[in-house]
Amino acid sequence: MTFQSGRHFLQIPGPTNVPDQVLRAISAPTIDHRGPEFAALTSELLDALKPVFGTSGPVIVFPGSGTGAWEAALVNTLSTGDRVLHVETGHFATLWQQMAAGLGLLVDFVPGDWRHGASPEAIADHLAADSARTIKAVCVVHNETSTGVTSRISEIRQAMDATGHPALLLVDTISSLGSIDYRHDEWGVDVTIAGSQKGLMLPPGLGFNAVSEKALAASRTARLRTSYWDWQPYIEANRRGFFPYTPATNLLYGLAEALRILKAEGLPAVFARHDRHAAATRAAVRGWGLEVLCADEREYSSSLTAVLMPEDQDADKVRKIILERFDMSLGAGLGRLAGRVFRIGHLGHLGDLTLAGTLAGVQMGLQLAGVRIDPGGLADALDVLRTE
Ligand code: PLP
Numbered sequence: 001m002t003f004q005s006g007r008h009f010l011q012i013p014g015p016t017n018v019p020d021q022v023l024r025a026i027s028a029p030t031i032d033h034r035g036p037e038f039a040a041l042t043s044e045l046l047d048a049l050k051p052v053f054g055t056s057g058p059v060i061v062f063p064g065s066g067t068g069a070w071e072a073a074l075v076n077t078l079s080t081g082d083r084v085l086h087v088e089t090g091h092f093a094t095l096w097q098q099m100a101a102g103l104g105l106l107v108d109f110v111p112g113d114w115r116h117g118a119s120p121e122a123i124a125d126h127l128a129a130d131s132a133r134t135i136k137a138v139c140v141v142h143n144e145t146s147t148g149v150t151s152r153i154s155e156i157r158q159a160m161d162a163t164g165h166p167a168l169l170l171v172d173t174i175s176s177l178g179s180i181d182y183r184h185d186e187w188g189v190d191v192t193i194a195g196s197q198k199g200l201m202l203p204p205g206l207g208f209n210a211v212s213e214k215a216l217a218a219s220r221t222a223r224l225r226t227s228y229w230d231w232q233p234y235i236e237a238n239r240r241g242f243f244p245y246t247p248a249t250n251l252l253y254g255l256a257e258a259l260r261i262l263k264a265e266g267l268p269a270v271f272a273r274h275d276r277h278a279a280a281t282r283a284a285v286r287g288w289g290l291e292v293l294c295a296d297e298r299e300y301s302s303s304l305t306a307v308l309m310p311e312d313q314d315a316d317k318v319r320k321i322i323l324e325r326f327d328m329s330l331g332a333g334l335g336r337l338a339g340r341v342f343r344i345g346h347l348g349h350l351g352d353l354t355l356a357g358t359l360a361g362v363q364m365g366l367q368l369a370g371v372r373i374d375p376g377g378l379a380d381a382l383d384v385l386r387t388e
Contacts, residue, residue: 011330011346013304014145016199039240042238048259048263058216059211061234061252063248064207067207070096072229076215088110089144089147090334091145091334123140127163136218145304145343147294149300156169157189177194178270179274180274185212200259200262203254219231274302274303290373292306292307303345309371359377
């Protein structure tokens with residue numbers, strides 16, 4: 001590739017841009033993870049994480065990716081042959097249910113069109129039909145990163161409760177935590193799954209499970225448990241300020257700094273900023289005369305927007321032009337959406353002008369690719385940024 005001056009625009013929906021303060025924190029010398037200095041870091045971290053998940057319960061921090069945190073949630077709560085209910089919101093929901101089936105769980109996969117979130121009514125109907133109570137867990141992706149659709153977790157919980165079914169609720173917040181309002185305790189979630197590389201503004205490498213009392217009780221008899229992902233040794237070691245095996249020390253320095261940044265802005269302001277940026281992005285997309293993939297305005301994602309291309313256009317060609325000409329990475333269409341959509345990430349460490357630059361790059365790329373658009377789209381987005 002030819003030399004590009006200036007900073008690369010990493011506008012995929014994660015990994016996201018890492019703030020300089022976080023990068024500097026990560027570059028500090030590694031310390032003894034069994035020494036007294038480390039214990040102080042652990043307790044600061046574990047306390048600061050709780051409000052981000054909206055929980056007063058334990059949050060387990062694994063060295064691993066989001067996929068590892070998915071696996072941890074399943075293996076700590078379930079046993080071979082248990083039935084689980086997954087909902088087809090898109091590519092990531094599809095991968096998660098494949099993992100569940102591979103682990104020996106019996107998966108009911110509620111079909112979806114990849115433009116809507118998980119339907120509270122469909123989940124309730126499924127649970128109501130399970131009079132023998134064989135379904136042990138409902139697994140939902142809060143923010144489906146492949147489609148830009150956010151499921152309504154609080155409504156899903158209420159619909160589950162209305163059936164009186166005891167299934168656990170496992171929620172993937174990998175591309176929503178720290179970007180979109182989320183409340184583990186208040187919404188009655190049993191396991192919340194997250195990763196470091198999106199709203200938490202860190203590089204990839206940490207996976208998280210926030211755990212309810214009910215999930216902890218389930219973990220005492222779960223037969224899928226494996227030693228690496230086992231919550232119990234974590235909870236015991238964390239009480240003393242340590243980890244059961246070598247943690248990702250330098251990423252934890254970064255996490256402590258990222259949590260300070262989130263606290264300084266304040267979570268309500270963080271969520272409002274993401275909502276504004278998403279609204280500005282949708283204004284641009286509509287102004288261009290293109291379509292937002294998410295089909296229900298109650299489910300618009302505030303962390304990313306998937307843009308549906310006209311039938312005769314290739315989204316990957318647009319992304320290629322934008323990368324080569326303007327040094328900006330956008331998210332590809334995944335699974336059945338390959339070539340049909342591109343995804344604009346607007347989560348994490350992002351200000352108004354970064355978003356304005358992103359949308360300017362997208363507009364120019366669409367024009368260079370020969371997609372028929374109205375160039376008023378960018379101005380529509382700037383109007384939102386200026387006035388709201
Ligand atoms: N779930 C969602 C919603 C995701 O967006 C991703 C990754 O982008 C994953 C799961 C998988 O996480 P990882 O790639 O960190 O293993």
